[in-house]
Amino acid sequence: xxxxxxxxxxxxxxxxxxxxxxxxxxxxxxxxxxxxxxxxxxxxxxxxxxxxxxxxxxxxxxxxxxxxxxxxxxxxxxxxxxxxxxxxxxxxxxxxxxxxxxxxxxxxxxxxxxxxxxxxxxxxxxxxxxxxxxxxxxxxxxxxxxxxxxxxxxxxxxxxxxxxxxxxxxxxxxxxx
Amino acid sequence: xxxxxxxxxxxxxxxxxxxxxxxxxxxxxxxxxxxxxxxxxxxxxxxxxxxxxxxxxxxxxxxxxxxxxxxxxxxxxxxxxxxxxxxxxxxxxxxxxxxxxxxxxxxxxxxxxxxxxxxxxxxxxxxxxxxxxxxxxxxx
Numbered sequence: 001x002x003x004x005x006x007x008x009x010x011x012x013x014x015x016x017x018x019x020x021x022x023x024x025x026x027x028x029x030x031x032x033x034x035x036x037x038x039x040x041x042x043x044x045x046x047x048x049x050x051x052x053x054x055x056x057x058x059x060x061x062x063x064x065x066x067x068x069x070x071x072x073x074x075x076x077x078x079x080x081x082x083x084x085x086x087x088x089x090x091x092x093x094x095x096x097x098x099x100x101x102x103x104x105x106x107x108x109x110x111x112x113x114x115x116x117x118x119x120x121x122x123x124x125x126x127x128x129x130x131x132x133x134x135x136x137x138x139x140x141x142x143x144x145x146x147x148x149x150x151x152x153x154x155x156x157x158x159x160x161x162x163x164x165x166x167x168x169x170x171x172x173x174x175x176x177x
Numbered sequence: 178x179x180x181x182x183x184x185x186x187x188x189x190x191x192x193x194x195x196x197x198x199x200x201x202x203x204x205x206x207x208x209x210x211x212x213x214x215x216x217x218x219x220x221x222x223x224x225x226x227x228x229x230x231x232x233x234x235x236x237x238x239x240x241x242x243x244x245x246x247x248x249x250x251x252x253x254x255x256x257x258x259x260x261x262x263x264x265x266x267x268x269x270x271x272x273x274x275x276x277x278x279x280x281x282x283x284x285x286x287x288x289x290x291x292x293x294x295x296x297x298x299x300x301x302x303x304x305x306x307x308x309x310x311x312x313x314x315x316x317x
Binding site for chain 1: 267271272274275276279282283285286289290292293294296297298301306307308309310311312313314315
């Protein structure tokens with residue numbers, strides 16, 4: 001199946017540090033997100049496809065997948081951190097899935113490209129475990145601030161989920177100490 | 178709105194109560210952690226009392242005692258209760274998010290975040306792995 005292939009390819013490529021695996025993951029995740037409401041919607045047959053409007057939570061999805069990829073990359077680079085970082089990566093992936101589910105098909109395609117500029121700069125600092133942890137902490141802090149800001153302006157149906165994600169990112173800072 | 182905040186106040190009262198029996202069963206650095214946690218819950222309580230009082234309504238008072246979910250007999254059960262207290266209080270703050278806006282939602286988010294961070298610290302101290310949960314305060 002296409003989605004499975006995309007995800008597996010992305011995981012295999014993870015260690016190379018190219019931008020490709022993340023984009024593949026994003027496409028797979030966003031495609032999966034789009035599939036949920038379509039499959040469950042009985043009325044869509046006669047109606048034209050509505051213009052997808054960008055959801056203010058879409059950047060949080062790309063942010064969550066970006067954080068997941070960073071943790072997975074660091075876990076691969078530093079096996080002694082793998083247990084700690086993998087559970088954090090899984091949390092970020094769960095956040096992306098849940099956010100996508102909550103906003104349904106309205107995920108803009110631009111969200112896929114927007115993750116690229118925030119790619120971690122590849123370089124010698126990644127070989128140093130302390131520096132890698134510090135970089136993860138900085139990324140988590142940024143993600144926490146973004147989720148907290150989004151929570152404060154979120155419609156009430158999304159406030160609890162986004163608040164929970166902001167809180168989870170704060171707890172990740174504890175784990176990365 | 179104020180119902181959700183009144184529930185948060187009730188949870189903070191209960192948390193403050195629970196840290197009494199928790200504190201006496203802990204040793205070393207855990208005692209300090211419990212003390213800091215209790216102080217943080219008192220600060221939240223005080224802010225809620227001010228907030229709810231400003232609305233002109235009657236501010237609910239604390240109960241004289243709260244039933245603990247299990248007996249605290251040693252350091253391990255004390256830490257287990259601390260984790261449970263923080264998780265339950267986090268859930269109440271999380272439930273206040275959809276019911277609030279603006280500054281009150283910011284307070285609810287701070288409450289949720291602080292409880293989640295303290296729960297993580299307790300889980301680490303208790304040796305639980307992983308020490309985090311994906312969705313603090315509740316189900317996804």
